Amino acid sequence: MNIAKVVVDVPASQTDRVYDYLIPENMIGVLQPGMRVVVPFGNRRIMGFVLEIGSSAEVDKLKEIQETMDLLPALTPELLDLGVWMGEQTLSFHITALQAMLPQAMKAKYQKLLIRTGEIAEALHPLFLEGDTAGYEQFEHSGVPLATLQQAIKAGQIELHYQVNSKETKKTIRMVDASKNVEELQKALESVNARAMKQRALLEHFIEEPGPIVQKHLLDMYETTASTLKPLLETGLLHSYDKEVLRDPYEDRQIERTRPLQLSDSQAKALEPILWSIQSESHEVFLLHGVTGSGKTEVYLQAIQQVLEKGQEAIVLVPEIALTPQTVNRFKGRFGSDVAVLHSALSAGEKYDEWRKIQRKQVKVAVGARSAIFAPFENLGIIIIDEEHETSYKQEDHPKYHARDIAVFRGEYHHAPVVLGSATPSLESFARAEKGVYHMLELPERVNQAAMPDYQIVDMRDELHAGNRSIFSRDLLEQMKERLHRKEQTVLFLNRRGYSTFVMCRDCGHTVECPHCDITLTYHRSSEQLKCHYCGYEEPIPSICPACESDTIRYFGTGTQKVEEALTQLLPEARVIRMDVDTTRRKGAHEKLLGAFGRGEADILLGTQMIAKGLDFEKVTLVGVLAADSMLHLPDFRAAEKTFQLLTQVSGRAGRHSLPGEVIIQTYSPEHYSVELAAAGDYRPFFQTEMQTRRAFQYPPYYYLALMTISHQHQMKAMQTTQTIVQLLQKHLSDQVRILGPTPSPLARIKDRYRFQCMVKYKNEPNLRDVIRRILHHYEDARKKEDLQIHVDLQPYSL
Ligand code: ADP
Ligand code: ZN
Ligand code: ZN
Numbered sequence: 172m173n174i175a176k177v178v179v180d181v182p183a184s185q186t187d188r189v190y191d192y193l194i195p196e197n198m199i200g201v202l203q204p205g206m207r208v209v210v211p212f213g214n215r216r217i218m219g220f221v222l223e224i225g226s227s228a229e230v231d232k233l234k235e236i237q238e239t240m241d242l243l244p245a246l247t248p249e250l251l252d253l254g255v256w257m258g259e260q261t262l263s264f265h266i267t268a269l270q271a272m273l274p275q276a277m278k279a280k281y282q283k284l285l286i287r288t289g290e291i292a293e294a295l296h297p298l299f300l301e302g303d304t305a306g307y308e309q310f311e312h313s314g315v316p317l318a319t320l321q322q323a324i325k326a327g328q329i330e331l332h333y334q335v336n337s338k339e340t341k342k343t344i345r346m347v348d349a350s351k352n353v354e355e356l357q358k359a360l361e362s363v364n365a366r367a368m369k370q371r372a373l374l375e376h377f378i379e380e381p382g383p384i385v386q387k388h389l390l391d392m393y394e395t396t397a398s399t400l401k402p403l404l405e406t407g408l409l410h411s412y413d414k415e416v417l418r419d420p421y422e423d424r425q426i427e428r429t430r431p432l433q434l435s436d437s438q439a440k441a442l443e444p445i446l447w448s449i450q451s452e453s454h455e456v457f458l459l460h461g462v463t464g465s466g467k468t469e470v471y472l473q474a475i476q477q478v479l480e481k482g483q484e485a486i487v488l489v490p491e492i493a494l495t496p497q498t499v500n501r502f503k504g505r506f507g508s509d510v511a512v513l514h515s516a517l518s519a520g521e522k523y524d525e526w527r528k529i530q531r532k533q534v535k536v537a538v539g540a541r542s543a544i545f546a547p548f549e550n551l552g553i554i555i556i557d558e559e560h561e562t563s564y565k566q567e568d569h570p571k572y573h574a575r576d577i578a579v580f581r582g583e584y585h586h587a588p589v590v591l592g593s594a595t596p597s598l599e600s601f602a603r604a605e606k607g608v609y610h611m612l613e614l615p616e617r618v619n620q621a622a623m624p625d626y627q628i629v630d631m632r633d634e635l636h637a638g639n640r641s642i643f644s645r646d647l648l649e650q651m652k653e654r655l656h657r658k659e660q661t662v663l664f665l666n667r668r669g670y671s672t673f674v675m676c677r678d679c680g681h682t683v684e685c686p687h688c689d690i691t692l693t694y695h696r697s698s699e700q701l702k703c704h705y706c707g708y709e710e711p712i713p714s715i716c717p718a719c720e721s722d723t724i725r726y727f728g729t730g731t732q733k734v735e736e737a738l739t740q741l742l743p744e745a746r747v748i749r750m751d752v753d754t755t756r757r758k759g760a761h762e763k764l765l766g767a768f769g770r771g772e773a774d775i776l777l778g779t780q781m782i783a784k785g786l787d788f789e790k791v792t793l794v795g796v797l798a799a800d801s802m803l804h805l806p807d808f809r810a811a812e813k814t815f816q817l818l819t820q821v822s823g824r825a826g827r828h829s830l831p832g833e834v835i836i837q838t839y840s841p842e843h844y845s846v847e848l849a850a851a852g853d854y855r856p857f858f859q860t861e862m863q864t865r866r867a868f869q870y871p872p873y874y875y876l877a878l879m880t881i882s883h884q885h886q887m888k889a890m891q892t893t894q895t896i897v898q899l900l901q902k903h904l905s906d907q908v909r910i911l912g913p914t915p916s917p918l919a920r921i922k923d924r925y926r927f928q929c930m931v932k933y934k935n936e937p938n939l940r941d942v943i944r945r946i947l948h949h950y951e952d953a954r955k956k957e958d959l960q961i962h963v964d965l966q967p968y969s970l
Contacts, residue, residue: 172194172199172224172225172226173193173194173199173226174191174192174193174194174224174225174226174227174233175191175192175193175194175202175208175221175223175224175236176189176190176191176221176222176223176224176225177189177190177191177192177208177210177219177220177221177222177236178190178219178220178222178265178266178269179210179212179217179218179219179266180217180218180219180266180270181212181217181266182264182266182267187258187264187265187266189222189223190210190212190219191227191233192208192210192233192234192235192236193233193234193235193236194224194235194236195235195236197316197317197318198236198239198317200318201239201242201317201318201321202221202224202236202239203221203224203244204221204222204223204224204244204248204251205220205221205241205244205245205246205247205248205250205251206220206221206239206240206241206242206243206244206245207219207220207221207239207240207241207245207277208220208221208236208237208238208239208240209236209237209238209239209240210234210236210237211234211235211237216237218240219266220245220246220251220254220266220269222251239317240283241331242317242320242321242324242325242331243324243325243331243530245273245277245547246269246272246273246547247547247549249549249581249584249585250272250545250547251269252584253268253272253545253577253580253581253584254268254269254272255268256580257271257570257572257577257580258570259940260572260576260965261569261570261571261572261965262940262943262944262947262963262965263569263570263571264569267569267570268570271542271545271566271569271570271572272542272545272547273526273545274519274522274523274526275519275522275523276333276519276520276522276523276526277333277523277526282306282307282333283306283307283331283332283333284304284305284306284307284331284332284333285298285299285304285305285306285307285309285310285320285329285330285331285332286303286304286305286329286330286332287299287303287304287305287328287329288303288327288328288329288330289326289327289328289329290328291323291328291329292319292323292328294315294319295315295319295320295323295329297313298310298313298315301412302412302413303412303413303414304412304413307331327531333523344385344386344387344413344414345385345386345387345411345412345413345414346383346384346385346386346411346412346413346414347383347384347385347386347389347400347404347409347410347411348382348383348384348409348410348411348412349377349381349408349409350407350408350409350410351407351408352381353377353378353381355408356374356377356378356408357378359374359406359408360374360375360378369393369394369395369399370399370402370403372393372395373389373393373395373399373400373403373409374403374408376389376392376393377409386400386411426500426503426504426507427500427504428504428505428507429501429504429505431469431472431473431476431505432466432469434466434469434470434473435466435618437465437613437614437615437616438466438469438470438614438618440612441459441461441470441612441613441614442470442473442474444457444610444612445457445470445474445553445588445590445612446474446477448587448588449474449477449478449481449483449552449553449587449588450477450481452586452587453586453588454582454583454585454586454587454588454589455588455589455610456579456582456588456589456590456591456603456608456609456610457588457589457590457591457609457610457611457612458559458591458592458593458596458600458601458603458604458609458610458611458612459590459591459592459593459612459613459614460592460593460594460596460601460604460611460612460613460614460854461592461593461594461612461613461614461615462594462614462615462616462617462623462823462852463594463617463819463820463822463823464617464618464823465594465614465615465616465617465618466614466617466618467557467592467614468501468557469618470592470614471487471555471557471590471592472501472502472505474553474555474588474590475487475505475506475536475553475555476505476506477552478552478553479506479509479535479536479552481552482550483535483550483551483552483553483587484535484536484537484548484549484550484551484552485535485536485537485551485552485553485554485555486536486537486539486543486544486546486548486551486553486554486555486578486581487502487536487537487538487539487543487555487557488539488540488541488543488544488554488555488556488557488564488574488578489538489539489540489557489558490540490557490558490561490563490564491514491515491540491541491563492563492780492781492783493557493558494512494514494516494538494539494540495761495762495765495786496762496765496766497765497786497787498538499512499538502536502538506535506536508534509534509535509536510534510535510536510537510538511525511526511528511529511534511536511537511538511539511546512525512537512538512539513525513526513537513538513539513540513542513543513546514539514540515540516758516761526546526547529546529547529548530547540563541563541564541566541574542566544574544577544578544581545577550585551581551582551585551587552585552587553587553588553589553590554578554581554582554587554588554589554590555589555590555592556574556575556578556589556590556591556592557592557593558592558593558820559575559591559592559593559596559597559600560593560595560596560597560600560812560816562809562813562968565966565968567968569962571963571964571965571966573966575591575600591609594819594820594823594854595815595816595819595820595854596854597812598812598858598861598862598865598871598872599871599872601854601858602862602872603872622831622832623852624794624822624825624831624832624833624834625831625832625833625834626822626833626834626835626836626850626851626852627646627833627834627835627836627850628836628838628841628846628847628850629644629646629647629835629836629837629838629841630838630839630841631644631680631837631838631839632677632678632679632680632839635677635678641737641741642733642734642737642797643737643741643795643797643837644835644837646835647795647835647837648741648742650793650795650833650835651742651745651775651793651795652742653793654774654792654793655742655744655745655774657792658790659790659791659792659793659830660768660771660773660774660775660776660788660790660791660792660793661774661775661776661791661792661793661794661795662775662776662778662782662786662791662793662794662795662821662824662825663734663775663776663777663778663794663795663797664778664779664782664783664794664795664796664797664821665731665734665777665778665779665797665798666779666780666796666797666798666799666801666802666817673691673692673693673694673804673805674692674694674701674712674713674724674725675724675725675804675839676716676718676719676721676723676724677721677723677724677725677839678716678719678721678723679716679718679719679721680800680839680840681716681717681718681719681724682804683701683710683713683717685703685706685708686708687703687706687708691803691804691805691806691810692708692709692710692806693806693917694712699711699712700712702915703806703914706911706912706914707912707913707914707915731749731751731777731778731779732749734777734797735747735749735777738775738777742775745774745775746772746773746774746775747773747774747775747776747777748764748767748768748772748773748775748776748777749777749778750764750765750776750777750778750779750781750782751778751779751781755781761781765786768788769788771790776791780817782824783817783820783821783824786824787824788824789828789829789830790830791824791825791832792825792830792831792832792833793825793832793833793834793835794821794822794824794825794832794833794834794835795834795835795837796818796821796822796834796835796836796837796838797837798837798838799814799818799836799837799838799840799846800814800838800839800840800843800846802814802817803840803843803845803846806917808865808868808870808871809968811843811844811845811861811864812845812861814843814845814846814849815845815848815849815857815861818836818845818846818849818850819849819852819854821834822834822836822849822852834850836849836850844857844860844861845857845861848860869909869932870932873934874932874933874934875932875933875934875936875965876930876931876932876966876967877930877931877933877939877943877963877964877965877967878928878929878930878931878963878964878967879893879896879928879929879930879931879943879961879962879963879964880916880926880927880928880960880961880962880963880964881893881896881913881926881927881928881929881959881960881961881962882916882924882925882926882927882959882960882962883924883925883957883958883959883960884923884924884925884958885925886925888957888959889924889925889926889927889959890913890925890927892927892950892953892959892961893912893913893927893928893929894913896913896929896946896961897910897912897913897929899942899946899949900929900931900942900946903938903942903945904931904933904936904938904939904942905936905938907933907934907935907936908931908932908933908936909931909932909933910929910930910931910932911929911930911931911932912927912928912929912930913927913928913929914927914928914929915927915928916928924960930967940965943963946961947961947963
């Protein structure tokens with residue numbers, strides 16, 4: 172067993188295979204699948220993952236592994252399998268799929284450190300002459316066998332640590348310890364100047380308590396400074412060293428412990444089949460469809476509790492923007508230090524530490540955004556995806572995976588249930604639940620008899636006709652005044668995405684759509700044209716509205732700043748907190764602003780998408796949505812679904828407690844079914860209506876999509892290559908498929924590269940991956956030599 176099969180870090184299809192390397196003598200028995208190694212490749216040294224250990228006949232031809240980067244596998248056998256599957260499913264390189272499962276800190280080669288964390292064997296003592304931390308070179312020069320070091324690491328006595336960057340190495344605390352025995356300290360004490368009171372006090376401390384102590388605590392205790400300590404360290408009576416502590420981003424926070432609540436009847440009914448699946452270890456996918464405030468989280472918490480009692484582990488995914496302190500506290504409040512949180516706002520080092528807590532089995536629950544689905548647990552008992560409809564669960568870079576698919580893979584592997592929760596499920600999931608592929612669970616009411624809020628749709632065209640040109644309708648302004656008066660709070664939501672990219676008539680609300688695709692045409696400033704990004708249809712911008720002949724047709728634009736200014740003018744006494752990318756750029760800003768709002772330090776919270784989810788404030792009794800239809804006109808077949816979801820979510824912020832809530836939706840498309848049905852608060856009619864549209868226009872879940880994006884610095888080259896690819900697809904796929912394109916991408920030029928795309932709509936095309944793979948292979952040379960880029964997305968979310 173002296174051969175390692177290694178996937179190397181050279182993303183290209185000819186290297187997307189496994190290479191054999193000879194295992195050097197000292198690594199035999201140490202190296203395991205899932206470890207990262209450094210290997211020679213051509214004349215370079217590169218990183219790779221060991222997939223398998225075996226033997227080979229052609230040993231003399233092989234190059235040797237140069238270095239092992241891990242002494243514990245970074246990837247479990249399950250995750251190695253998942254890497255193969257994910258690579259195939261998403262048409263990504265194998266190495267890319269494997270790297271996607273690790274925290275940033277482990278994707279590059281960083282300097283290695285050894286950290287002593289416990290009692291170590293005699294043979295290892297020479298490594299740690301200067302304290303608890305040693306460079307890896309010290310080990311390499313020591314002659315200690317690698318297997319000895321590995322044993323100490325496995326036993327938790329030493330840790331192999333990567334220094335992420337020089338500023339953010341590891342977090343340490345300075346310790347002080349007595350280096351002499353008590354008798355010698357006693358003698359030393361007699362010779363210390365009687366007036367050096369503080370020095371004497373420190374020595375006396377160690378005579379009584381010889382063990383190590385945190386330096387800061389020691390100095391605080393004797394009300395002295397490091398200068399008092401210095402001479403004692405210099406004479407060698409005491410010594411000090413740095414001890415690593417894992418960074419805990421939540422260490423400063425006091426979190427109140429909570430106990431399981433008495434479940435409502437419908438909660439109990441929903442929980443039962445989940446518990447049964449956990450207990451019987453039968454994998455099943457549940458769709459927990461519960462209105463906002465129906466107590467889905469409590470169902471998750473009690474299911475997790477059962478999993479922990481069984482000695483198993485849990486993963487909970489929450490969308491990035493909902494990963495607020497409030498959400499984290501609910502899990503930490505119930506499971507305390509058993510919870511690791513993986514959040515993109517953490518620093519690379521913090522993320523790495525949270526990941527290591529999982530790897531070392533110090534925690535049992537991982538709560539996090541999309542990539543937390545790869546938490547390296549080995550005994551998973553449940554996977555929960557909250558707000559399962561969220562598009563952020565789809566990764567837009569390679570590997571373009573959807574966390575939902577990864578959850579199902581892992582659930583099957585561990586015989587564990589997967590719970591998808593939402594008030595507004597994706598059409599895909601709801602359709603599967605209706606068919607019985609998923610197990611449907613429903614929570615139709617809010618807990619504690621809290622009523623669903625009252626909805627009011629305001630037609631902004633009427634406002635205009637009544638002479639109101641303000642951002643706020645008369646009703647919304649009136650209601651905000653009312654809240655100020657009653658000392659209650661208002662949340663104002665402005666969806667900025669997709670702004671000023673479409674043209675709309677201010678008089679009748681008409682927008683211009685593609686005659687073939689049921690998609691709003693996108694405004695191109697450069698050419699003054701309206702274009703369809705699906706089929707390429709285009710037309711000039713109309714100067715009068717084709718529907719009502721008004722000349723008020725124009726493109727749109729309002730930002731949060733403008734709204735804030737308007738508030739200052741109209742409600743000068745209101746205290747406003749604005750939350751958008753500009754005000755939340757600094758670390759912790761998000762938390763600070765929400766904290767202030769929660770304490771009642773402001774009357775109005777004004778924000779973008781980031782305030783749509785997970786907020787639960789008692790005093791919020793009014794939610795205003797300023798431009799409900801801004802999303803409706805995005806060039807996206809999910810526009811109606813996203814609008815419905817967003818309106819339902821935002822509205823769910825109002826009146827969650829004893830005070831009744833009210834929602835005012837301002838729109839130019841009051842008659843659109845996604846606006847009307849969101850106001851009615853009923854998912855099923857929306858589902859039925861939207862499914863008809865999807866069927867008529869051949870979109871998911873009736874059809875699958877594959878999107879290929881081709882980019883090059885010359886427009887002609889990108890266009891012609893796309894044209895050729897369309898022909899190849901037509902030639903090699905069945906005549907059941909529909910191929911659209913070539914057409915410019917929604918972002919037709921990025922960084923001076925022209926982008927074109929083509930889309931395949933299909934129902935059942937077992938050849939598809941193969942055909943695309945062959946096309947990619949065909950262009951391999953051009954991609955390298957002519958800088959042509961081809962991207963494939965087999966599950967496109969935003970087009
Ligand atoms: P969802 O996740 O479905 O929007 P939450 O889990 O946030 O709903 O629940 C809404 C509120 O109801 C929370 O404040 C929660 O603590 C409370 N709650 C949930 N279940 C119960 C219960 N069984 N008894 C009392 N309060 C509950
Ligand atoms: Zn009009
Ligand atoms: Zn079109």
